[in-house]
Amino acid sequence: MHRRLVLKGIVALGAIAAWPRLLWASRPDAAFIADNADDAIMAVFGQMPVASEQIKLKIPDIAENGAVVPVTVSTDLADVESISIVVVNNPTPFVASFDMGPRMVPIVSVRIKMGQSSQVLALVKAGGTLYSTSRDVKVTIGGCGG
Amino acid sequence: MIRKYAFVTICISALAGCGQESSDSDVASPSDTFAESYAAAEAALAEAEANRNVWSKTDGILGQSKTAYDEGRTDDAIELANEARLQAEMALVQAISQKKDWKANLVLE
Amino acid sequence: MGKPIKIRAKIKGDFAEIKALMPHDMESGLRMNPATNQPYPAHYITDVVAELNGEVVMTAYWGQAVSKNPYVSFSIKGAVAGDTVTLRWNDNKGDSSEKEVVLK
Amino acid sequence: MKKIILPLCLIGGLLCGLTAMAGPEEDRLAMVEYYSDRFPDVPLQEFANGLYAFDTIAREQWIEMEDFPPYEIAIEDGQALFETPFANGKSYADCFENGGIGVKQNYPYFDTDAGEVVTLELAINHCREANGEEPLLYMIGALAEISAYMAYTSRGHEMAVKVPADKPGAVAAYAAGKQFYYTRRGQLNFACSSCHIQSAGLKLRADRLSTTLGQATHWPVYRSKWGEIGTLQKRFAECNSQVWAKPLEAQSVEYRNLEYFLSYISNGLELNGPGSRR
Numbered sequence: 178m179h180r181r182l183v184l185k186g187i188v189a190l191g192a193i194a195a196w197p198r199l200l201w202a203s204r205p206d207a208a209f210i211a212d213n214a215d216d217a218i219m220a221v222f223g224q225m226p227v228a229s230e231q232i233k234l235k236i237p238d239i240a241e242n243g244a245v246v247p248v249t250v251s252t253d254l255a256d257v258e259s260i261s262i263v264v265v266n267n268p269t270p271f272v273a274s275f276d277m278g279p280r281m282v283p284i285v286s287v288r289i290k291m292g293q294s295s296q297v298l299a300l301v302k303a304g305g306t307l308y309s310t311s312r313d314v315k316v317t318i319g320g321c322g323g
Numbered sequence: 324m325i326r327k328y329a330f331v332t333i334c335i336s337a338l339a340g341c342g343q344e345s346s347d348s349d350v351a352s353p354s355d356t357f358a359e360s361y362a363a364a365e366a367a368l369a370e371a372e373a374n375r376n377v378w379s380k381t382d383g384i385l386g387q388s389k390t391a392y393d394e395g396r397t398d399d400a401i402e403l404a405n406e407a408r409l410q411a412e413m414a415l416v417q418a419i420s421q422k423k424d425w426k427a428n429l430v431l432e
Numbered sequence: 433m434g435k436p437i438k439i440r441a442k443i444k445g446d447f448a449e450i451k452a453l454m455p456h457d458m459e460s461g462l463r464m465n466p467a468t469n470q471p472y473p474a475h476y477i478t479d480v481v482a483e484l485n486g487e488v489v490m491t492a493y494w495g496q497a498v499s500k501n502p503y504v505s506f507s508i509k510g511a512v513a514g515d516t517v518t519l520r521w522n523d524n525k526g527d528s529s530e531k532e533v534v535l536k
Numbered sequence: 537m538k539k540i541i542l543p544l545c546l547i548g549g550l551l552c553g554l555t556a557m558a559g560p561e562e563d564r565l566a567m568v569e570y571y572s573d574r575f576p577d578v579p580l581q582e583f584a585n586g587l588y589a590f591d592t593i594a595r596e597q598w599i600e601m602e603d604f605p606p607y608e609i610a611i612e613d614g615q616a617l618f619e620t621p622f623a624n625g626k627s628y629a630d631c632f633e634n635g636g637i638g639v640k641q642n643y644p645y646f647d648t649d650a651g652e653v654v655t656l657e658l659a660i661n662h663c664r665e666a667n668g669e670e671p672l673l674y675m676i677g678a679l680a681e682i683s684a685y686m687a688y689t690s691r692g693h694e695m696a697v698k699v700p701a702d703k704p705g706a707v708a709a710y711a712a713g714k715q716f717y718y719t720r721r722g723q724l725n726f727a728c729s730s731c732h733i734q735s736a737g738l739k740l741r742a743d744r745l746s747t748t749l750g751q752a753t754h755w756p757v758y759r760s761k762w763g764e765i766g767t768l769q770k771r772f773a774e775c776n777s778q779v780w781a782k783p784l785e786a787q788s789v790e791y792r793n794l795e796y797f798l799s800y801i802s803n804g805l806e807l808n809g810p811g812s813r814r
Contacts, residue, residue: 204493245500247503247600275490278489281506281508376781379722417721455609501606
């Protein structure tokens with residue numbers, strides 16, 4: 178156990194040298210408590226996104242159950258640094274952010290909660306610029322669901 | 324369709340019965356009336372329970388009746404107890420009538 | 433110690449696709465407990481770290497709106513058979529879980 | 537089918553007189569015919585997938601869920617529970633045919649000695665009690681997980697529930713389950729059949745109603761709405777609540793008979809549990 182920890186420390190040092198960005202990356206807590214999308218985005222990125230057609234946001238138009246909405250974000254943009262998901266009408270809209278190292282293929286899937294119908298944003302930070310695309314998702318009230 | 328009508332009629336007669344009960348109670352004190360209404364509701368509920376068909380809101384309404392009484396809202400308490408009794412009686416009517424009438428729902432035979 | 437992560441890893445040409453399921457309540461802190469009329473306390477995964485052979489390749493930051501028993505899928509370039517992928521999460525109560533798989 | 541049965545009845549006289557109602561196999565075939573007519577594009581086995589057999593938007597998300605479904609956690613936990621010996625050194629495997637592996641298709645069955653329907657969940661608790669262990673709660677938790685594991689080992693087997701015609705108790709239990717399915721209950725005055733036969737495939741608010749055929753193949757189920765795995769009888773309780781009827785107790789005689797009827801109707805379909813639903 179101890180040896181493992183030491184080993185990890187060494188590896189981590191290596192990673193710092195190779196990839197300084199991760200050193201300062203930490204959880205953007207302010208974004209997760211912001212109650213509107215713009216504040217959350219500014220809190221993380223310090224800039225508002227520009228629309229891009231090079232981002233693909235795969236999410237159902239009508240969500241089967243707001244508690245579990247499958248989302249996949251992928252992009253053709255180069256030098257991707259992060260992929261984030263924002264549900265505009267959620268009480269705290271900032272859902273998740275993935276810091277992507279250079280070894281990552283720029284695609285992530287995750288299942289998210291949506292409190293109500295909403296615009297959903299996929300944000301991609303690439304080469305220092307923030308890009309986005311959006312989709313409107315309808316969350317229905319379940320009846321039976323057998 | 325006819326069956327649905329019959330069901331509604333039964334419900335209405337149950338309602339009528341309920342109205343009668345409250346006019347009887349003009350002479351009794353409110354708390355006696357509550358005790359009677361509550362006991363009647365409990366009895367009706369027990370009978371529905373014995374027939375394995377209770378409506379889902381009834382227990383809650385009876386609970387609300389008890390709370391209202393404890394809080395001194397006796398009129399509300401009586402009204403709620405009567406509502407619970409009415410529901411229990413209708414559930415009983417439903418259970419008994421469906422013991423024969425369920426066959427009407429057989430669409431595939 | 434949190435419940436173990438379930439990982440499925442598959443090499444697909446020049447990248448490895450990792451899919452993971454993380455048993456966790458992901459309690460938002462907004463859901464009411466009908467018995468007490470108080471919300472259930474928030475309990476959710478705050479960050480997820482993926483490593484390839486001990487090197488961090490992705491760090492994810494999550495809020496309360498990731499679904500219960502979170503599912504995540506991502507892909508790592510140039511990963512080959514024999515490489516080790518490690519996935520670890522931490523939650524807001526200081527709990528964590530870690531799972532390692534060797535690519536085949 | 538009726539054409540054949542009728543002359544038989546005339547010949548059989550008394551024997552058929554006892555069962556003036558259609559028998560289980562007739563019921564099942566009538567269901568198959570009814571739903572096949574109603575959903576001509578849906579292959580028979582697809583009915584085991586409930587509303588996803590005909591709701592394409594919901595199906596897409598369901599397939600995505602099934603890619604790495606949350607019930608896998610329950611299967612794994614259930615297997616661990618299943619394989620953990622009791623205090624007396626025996627285990628669940630000792631209680632079941634074939635060590636409990638791949639047997640769910642035979643449940644529920646009618647236990648002639650006890651004179652009652654035995655569901656898989658009841659059998660699991662009987663097993664515990666026979667070995668000096670406390671019974672588990674019936675709708676969720678450890679019992680549902682053990683059931684999920686046993687269901688998983690039974691995938692691909694065809695549902696093979698038996699209602700022996702020479703066992704009046706079994707026939708009566710089936711008939712009682714059938715009667716329950718067609719009995720109006722609750723303040724909304726609905727029978728199971730009101731939704732799932734007459735209105736199958738139609739929308740109830742945002743959901744399409746599943747067909748009776750296939751309703752018993754995929755349990756226990758991880759429902760996103762529940763956020764956990766639950767048994768078929770948990771669903772019965774939920775359906776009853778949805779028509780504003782106070783649910784009966786899980787594993788009550790009524791619910792076991794109902795499960796017996798429903799499971800028989802799914803005979804011939806392959807088991808596909810545990811399942812995930814919205």
